[in-house]
Amino acid sequence: MSSFQYLKPTGSPFVDRHVTRFSDIVKPWNEQEIVGVGIVGAPLSKSSISHSGAHLAPSTIRKAFSAFTTYSIEDDCELSSFEIQDLGDIVMHVTDIVHSQDRIYKTLSEIYATNRKFLPIILGGDNSITYPSIKAFSKAKGRVGVIQFDAHHDVRNLEDGGTTNGTPFRSLLESNTILGENLVQIGIRDFSNSKFYRKYVDSHGVTVFTMKNVRERRITEMIDEALQMMKGQVDVIYVSLDMDVVDQAEAPGCPAIGPGGMSAATLIEAITYLGEQPKVQGLEIVEIDPTVDFRDMTSRLAAHVILHFLKGKARIK
Amino acid sequence: MSSFQYLKPTGSPFVDRHVTRFSDIVKPWNEQEIVGVGIVGAPLSKSSISHSGAHLAPSTIRKAFSAFTTYSIEDDCELSSFEIQDLGDIVMHVTDIVHSQDRIYKTLSEIYATNRKFLPIILGGDNSITYPSIKAFSKAKGRVGVIQFDAHHDVRNLEDGGTTNGTPFRSLLESNTILGENLVQIGIRDFSNSKFYRKYVDSHGVTVFTMKNVRERRITEMIDEALQMMKGQVDVIYVSLDMDVVDQAEAPGCPAIGPGGMSAATLIEAITYLGEQPKVQGLEIVEIDPTVDFRDMTSRLAAHVILHFLKGKARIK
Amino acid sequence: MSSFQYLKPTGSPFVDRHVTRFSDIVKPWNEQEIVGVGIVGAPLSKSSISHSGAHLAPSTIRKAFSAFTTYSIEDDCELSSFEIQDLGDIVMHVTDIVHSQDRIYKTLSEIYATNRKFLPIILGGDNSITYPSIKAFSKAKGRVGVIQFDAHHDVRNLEDGGTTNGTPFRSLLESNTILGENLVQIGIRDFSNSKFYRKYVDSHGVTVFTMKNVRERRITEMIDEALQMMKGQVDVIYVSLDMDVVDQAEAPGCPAIGPGGMSAATLIEAITYLGEQPKVQGLEIVEIDPTVDFRDMTSRLAAHVILHFLKGKARIK
Amino acid sequence: MSSFQYLKPTGSPFVDRHVTRFSDIVKPWNEQEIVGVGIVGAPLSKSSISHSGAHLAPSTIRKAFSAFTTYSIEDDCELSSFEIQDLGDIVMHVTDIVHSQDRIYKTLSEIYATNRKFLPIILGGDNSITYPSIKAFSKAKGRVGVIQFDAHHDVRNLEDGGTTNGTPFRSLLESNTILGENLVQIGIRDFSNSKFYRKYVDSHGVTVFTMKNVRERRITEMIDEALQMMKGQVDVIYVSLDMDVVDQAEAPGCPAIGPGGMSAATLIEAITYLGEQPKVQGLEIVEIDPTVDFRDMTSRLAAHVILHFLKGKARIK
Amino acid sequence: MSSFQYLKPTGSPFVDRHVTRFSDIVKPWNEQEIVGVGIVGAPLSKSSISHSGAHLAPSTIRKAFSAFTTYSIEDDCELSSFEIQDLGDIVMHVTDIVHSQDRIYKTLSEIYATNRKFLPIILGGDNSITYPSIKAFSKAKGRVGVIQFDAHHDVRNLEDGGTTNGTPFRSLLESNTILGENLVQIGIRDFSNSKFYRKYVDSHGVTVFTMKNVRERRITEMIDEALQMMKGQVDVIYVSLDMDVVDQAEAPGCPAIGPGGMSAATLIEAITYLGEQPKVQGLEIVEIDPTVDFRDMTSRLAAHVILHFLKGKARIK
Amino acid sequence: MSSFQYLKPTGSPFVDRHVTRFSDIVKPWNEQEIVGVGIVGAPLSKSSISHSGAHLAPSTIRKAFSAFTTYSIEDDCELSSFEIQDLGDIVMHVTDIVHSQDRIYKTLSEIYATNRKFLPIILGGDNSITYPSIKAFSKAKGRVGVIQFDAHHDVRNLEDGGTTNGTPFRSLLESNTILGENLVQIGIRDFSNSKFYRKYVDSHGVTVFTMKNVRERRITEMIDEALQMMKGQVDVIYVSLDMDVVDQAEAPGCPAIGPGGMSAATLIEAITYLGEQPKVQGLEIVEIDPTVDFRDMTSRLAAHVILHFLKGKARIK
Numbered sequence A, B, C, D, E, F: 001m002s003s004f005q006y007l008k009p010t011g012s013p014f015v016d017r018h019v020t021r022f023s024d025i026v027k028p029w030n031e032q033e034i035v036g037v038g039i040v041g042a043p044l045s046k047s048s049i050s051h052s053g054a055h056l057a058p059s060t061i062r063k064a065f066s067a068f069t070t071y072s073i074e075d076d077c078e079l080s081s082f083e084i085q086d087l088g089d090i091v092m093h094v095t096d097i098v099h100s101q102d103r104i105y106k107t108l109s110e111i112y113a114t115n116r117k118f119l120p121i122i123l124g125g126d127n128s129i130t131y132p133s134i135k136a137f138s139k140a141k142g143r144v145g146v147i148q149f150d151a152h153h154d155v156r157n158l159e160d161g162g163t164t165n166g167t168p169f170r171s172l173l174e175s176n177t178i179l180g181e182n183l184v185q186i187g188i189r190d191f192s193n194s195k196f197y198r199k200y201v202d203s204h205g206v207t208v209f210t211m212k213n214v215r216e217r218r219i220t221e222m223i224d225e226a227l228q229m230m231k232g233q234v235d236v237i238y239v240s241l242d243m244d245v246v247d248q249a250e251a252p253g254c255p256a257i258g259p260g261g262m263s264a265a266t267l268i269e270a271i272t273y274l275g276e277q278p279k280v281q282g283l284e285i286v287e288i289d290p291t292v293d294f295r296d297m298t299s300r301l302a303a304h305v306i307l308h309f310l311k312g313k314a315r316i317k
């Protein structure tokens, strides 16, 4: 870099020549066609019902990439054969939230149109990004099935506050972007939803696995059931992960924390398994607010989620 | 409220017309006879051996009521049929701790005397409130059995510091307010008690389930055993929950935190099951210090405890 | 309140019968015509360029009212003769920021129309509320002069982000709501503005007192100069206080903190003096973000600002 | 200490052979008669009206002793000729606050009785320790004059909460322990007291210097005025320092913080000057709550106060 | 202590005459031969690759000793028959890290030479202390087997940064201080190591149990396997515990936190079981950074680890 | 950057087309000869006597560059004519502190040798970097005069800990790198030094301005005195700023905080004045530990120091 031996760009980390950090294989996008996994940030959180700093999560998650390596000792598998493009963040408007959501839709649509073999990992932002994200995904990919991990249905009415982090799945269903039969919600939690909206998702044929199901059944079994249902009905599957599906003790940095959630281990098992499914062609992680987290724990968990998703993908190869 | 469309009392939260928050069904007491569940705060913590802000917990727990809804998706049950009266807090004296404890006794006694069908949920405060609380309860209700969740026996001698948060069960036993045979302690933890006091509770016939028992047996089975023992011996059962029974990772806001505790899930299972028992007619939650908690996690757990207690009660109806 | 001697609504503070707290004389609005000083919250901060929790400031400032009394020992003056109405907060839309700003304009306009003798104290929120607030004020009151305390000019262009907390004075000038000659900016700071915008305000005839002026001259002298200039030109004067005019050591809870600012003592002196001027008929306090403050220090300073403004008003009587 | 060269008691600090830390000259009391300055902790804060951890201040202030040296470069004076005895803390009762206050009175009385040449520095604890402390002091030393630094009069009525941190000077006046003419209050602050209590202290002939006086006059001049008044009226003078007399920006760790206070520099100047007065034979520092402080700043200031008091004393020698 | 009834050394805790705290049986070393368990601090963390305050852990762990008692209710066993010597801390050099490591080696060597029946518990510090510690141990005790709990192999090359907290086991293997066959690594975690170093440990015959093994098998079974392997190969066994083997939710105070780790309960089970093995004659705990911990949780866990290790030892007696 | 309109590298800030941020004119070094001001980070803090994260300050100071603009409204001066090269950070060795100090010396020496018109601003790191930094500076520039702002002399003996943050000026004096007559220490504080070291600097002819001098005299007058003394004796002047010269209330992020320090305003005045002196050809800022700061306040002050230094330089042009 510099002509002086010991002079490096600021913040250069310690390098061990025999270790590849995950951050080492995530490269700034070279403006060439993207084949395989890439990362896009959607730093929108002004759309949240409660005060949220979730727009800062793309930065903290990327920072957590340097805390982990590319080697799965459990699979004896090196992920460094993947080359991952980081496309950067979609720039949000300061005062026009609806326009920001539209920028997400438009930008992703354009990317998908010109990069047909691109498998996106979208870093939110709050859950409101899900609607434009899946709308763009579906326009490009055909019939979309969605596996949603969330403590909440997220099908609030649109009258009380517009398109917020509480409404994405309502927008998706009502616009017929996805069909209720092709939506599976996992981790829905006691005392975190209302009967009205439970009925709403039922009436649309959405499949719901509550935390009671998660406590009593094996997660891969439920996912198999979901995959079986969608078989033949969808062209691709998109995984939507609202990190508040995880218990407050293990994901303390979500806006809406509480007890009674999924363990991080169960989530990791699920994500790895979903990674193994060839039809799973998109992943988003939303609702991490780094300003209220403890030591970026929740962003570190997000980095692990991505790594295990790739580990699943590596099992296919 | 106001004659101007957009003007509301300060701090008005976002309202979704199809969601009932738990806070929506907890009403300030209307000074009529209370039938069913009601809430009373006992904000005393100057009686604690170590520095404690537990007197602030009634406020933070009530604040957590607005973070959760009244709908149990697991039972498909709406708690909004319950109407819960919030009687407010018992006012503590600034410098006379013993008088504060007496105010708790007197106020609860008077309430019970005039509200025979009132099922109290008492929010501490520290564990010293347990003695006046159960004394008043027992005066009104007859023979009382107690299921205590706690890492500690709480039967310290009274000479070394008076009636503190370490002594309530000694006071109850020595005053014959409750009999040792009708006291069941669950969650007693290694290296958190002394042999002397273990012998003391044994000599009074108290039943002790240690954390070893909790790890090895099913919690509902131990509770069944306890209920069986008390059958015919007591008129009502009072549940005393010292939140430090839960592990430090899941209840980080208790004064005396440590590893080796009960999981929040086990506690919730136990409380729900106890709620189902018609004889269980009182619940208290103590030893949450919001000034050392992380994001009110422990108060949020307390709100879940209350919701699951009500869910248990709803199963009876 | 309650029929039981020691039972009070939760959170009831200690009462000394011989002390009036400021919070004691701030009453929820009784829906009658308001004569004199009243408070309105404008909890908008999604309009901020950087992540801001300024919408929470109306709550923390009101909470600070209970930390102070109504007695000025320096003037030997009791403010309890004032009765202050708290009108509450204007409700913000979740996703439509421009509509939120319009709600501020409309609500204040309606209030001013029906309460001609009302002297408003507006609690922001971020600085974007200034445009709708002064627009409504000016519609009701005639020609308005503005004394602005701020480290920044706040006349950014509107193309780069819409009507943000960086643009209110541009909107006011360009809409001719106020004339540049009737705008006085005090406390403008080195390395916190650009030459382009300095020229912009100059070209509009705005009077600027930089921090160099503040360090070298007496604050009341500069205010006298300002008042002299506006004499005959304006019907009323509105004081706009962006708390970041104060140095970071004394107002640590503003989004844009830095060294080189005004001392709190100088600000208090200025505000008291402005309170004494009969033409000063409005005050707003903006840009306090309680989520990054230390022990609500900046909100406590805001409460002192209000108290000294009233002390100034009391000197007129 | 140990027979192994590099083995030391835990937490042993770095030692520079040419530097004496203040902690080096503060020795645990050797149970011999104490001649000169000594330190006693009075860790009582359950007597506080608001939640306070002031009982922890004796520890944090002592810890701050090791952050500073014994050399005043301004006076070119070494304090290491002083040998300062640390008598330890008076043990507080867990639940009997009045008894704790009595322990302070009794212990100090006994110490003064057997150590006639002892000049005490008392570390609170909250301001309620002032009454037993000065009562003991006055019993041993004769007519006592008090210079009180405080934002507040501290003469609340005793009915509303007993003998709290708001009442010590009322107790002292009403018990005739000190006469109003011999009490001087410095730093009394706007909007922090009530007219009723201002009249109360006036009626007792107390001298009051408000913050207005402090801003406008030289602090040593006001102290001279106070000393002149007391001349011939008192045998000894006791300095009572409630750290909240200092502005919130410089003493952020007091329970009742606010703007408008004295600067730390003015306080240090005052204390040094008082140290120089032979009649000044006692000093107490109260109302520091380390649990809400920032980096023990306020305890560090307390250590500086003690050092400058000693510097004043050294000037007499 | 003092001749005045209520005067005690500062910070004296509340004492219940019937409770023995763990801190009560840990005595400063009396300079006599040590028989049995003793404690030595090795407060070195400048050797860490990332910024670490692990040198502060000996203090916080010792402080946690007073939070727990000596009574195991699960075993009905009193540990107070143990008398534990606290030898203090090895003093580190300010700027010569290699010399600091050498001080650890030399001091421990000398201690072991003169105290043949001493069973050391070493409190780090970072993991770099492991090399000098085991080198000294092995010199004194013969062939050493090591059970290492760690998320990481810790066999980095020595060229890239010298002897850091990433290299201890490489140094041990390459110096033949221990043989690869006698090293068992438990808890090695996904995405926290590299393939290169996995091969390195394999090539040395090291036994590795990954977190996958930990999730799927019983911990005592794996330990049995390890003990079986070492049988006849080693004279003594040393347990090296890098606290980051535990999941971030339960050990939040380690420098390198992440999800996917061991539960504290599993660790406690393992340590108790190892304590029961007569050949286990040394224990170290490293990589706790109290400056980033939450409420000293991780140090509290360390205290529990020590208590359960002693509980295991007590089962032998 | 990207071919998609709204896609930008992560963390791209809001841009106002009419505002130049200071960060905008600080460019990564282009490997050409540097003419004028440039920045070099020296992130060493393992050399500190107490635990310090000062190695993180180069990052936080650079981050603060984006919080301020290039326009001085007080001078009506645009700094954007300056182009500032950021050379990056000198890479520190993990375990060899002395070697790290040598890397600082060597790297700066090489830079100065090939960039004769380079005016360095060095960002520490702790104060130990001063010795290698000035040694390199002096080798390149001839006779060096030093204006040191510091609460401490920093001439500790080298036996007790090596070349730490307490020793740089001793090393400089004893190696004759600078002469005592050409060293001026400003801001030396009471109870923060020892008589022994005061005598040491006196014996070397060092000029000392204590905080008493700073309180009583104008800072520019003392600097004039210093410049007058050095006139003819030195070829260039280097300004060494230990940020702990500033009071704890305004520079809360230094390791050794305390009351009684210089105001930030006085420091800024001094630095601006020094910037105006053509002979002042180097500036370093040390002893900021961002891990204990509040909201990067101290790093923000550092950014202001640099801006005002440049403002001084701009006055020369």
Ligand SMILES: [Ca+2]
Pocket (backbone or CB within 6 Å): A150, A151, A152, A242, A244, A245, A256, A287
């Ligand atoms: Ca959710």
Ligand SMILES: [Ca+2]
Pocket (backbone or CB within 6 Å): A127, A150, A151, A152, A154, A165, A242, A287
């Ligand atoms: Ca969601």
Ligand SMILES: [Ca+2]
Pocket (backbone or CB within 6 Å): B150, B151, B152, B242, B244, B245, B256, B287
């Ligand atoms: Ca307990």
Ligand SMILES: [Ca+2]
Pocket (backbone or CB within 6 Å): B127, B150, B151, B152, B154, B165, B242, B287
């Ligand atoms: Ca208890």
Ligand SMILES: [Ca+2]
Pocket (backbone or CB within 6 Å): C150, C151, C152, C242, C244, C245, C256, C287
């Ligand atoms: Ca501003």
Ligand SMILES: [Ca+2]
Pocket (backbone or CB within 6 Å): C127, C150, C152, C154, C165, C242, C287
């Ligand atoms: Ca502004």
Ligand SMILES: [Ca+2]
Pocket (backbone or CB within 6 Å): D150, D151, D152, D242, D244, D245, D256, D287
């Ligand atoms: Ca006070």
Ligand SMILES: [Ca+2]
Pocket (backbone or CB within 6 Å): D127, D150, D152, D154, D165, D242, D287
């Ligand atoms: Ca007071």
Ligand SMILES: [Ca+2]
Pocket (backbone or CB within 6 Å): E150, E151, E152, E242, E244, E245, E256, E287
């Ligand atoms: Ca490790």
Ligand SMILES: [Ca+2]
Pocket (backbone or CB within 6 Å): E127, E150, E151, E152, E154, E165, E242, E287
């Ligand atoms: Ca390790």
Ligand SMILES: [Ca+2]
Pocket (backbone or CB within 6 Å): F150, F151, F152, F242, F244, F245, F256, F287
């Ligand atoms: Ca210094």
Ligand SMILES: [Ca+2]
Pocket (backbone or CB within 6 Å): F127, F150, F152, F154, F165, F242, F287
């Ligand atoms: Ca220094």
